[in-house]
Amino acid sequence: MTCEETKAHMKAYLADKMPARELEAFLEHIRSCPACYEELETNYIIERVLDILNDKAKEEYDFREQLQDRMEEQAEWLTKRRVYRPAYFAVVTAFVLMLIVGILELQGIHLLSLFGLE
Ligand SMILES: [Zn+2]
Numbered sequence: 388m389t390c391e392e393t394k395a396h397m398k399a400y401l402a403d404k405m406p407a408r409e410l411e412a413f414l415e416h417i418r419s420c421p422a423c424y425e426e427l428e429t430n431y432i433i434e435r436v437l438d439i440l441n442d443k444a445k446e447e448y449d450f451r452e453q454l455q456d457r458m459e460e461q462a463e464w465l466t467k468r469r470v471y472r473p474a475y476f477a478v479v480t481a482f483v484l485m486l487i488v489g490i491l492e493l494q495g496i497h498l499l500s501l502f503g504l505e
Contacts, residue, residue: 393413
């Protein structure tokens, strides 16, 4: 393989899309030609750096999405809390009052009659 041919195959090599027969000739040339090796090395490093940057950008995007989801869930939770909490306390309070009245009744204290309601 000549330098020209090697350069023409570099993209395919870096993309891992090279037939075995060409790969052999390509590697043979790369090993024996410092100029082509250097070019390959440079292109390889650029590709890896771009991969890393892409991964990082994707990760960052995922984290941003996670944060948005989290904030949405919290907002929903706060809305539910605002709606249900007063109702919950009203039910608990009513239950406790009924319990107290019931206990006093059992002990012969007629709370309602104390207030003239019976
Ligand atoms: Zn060469």
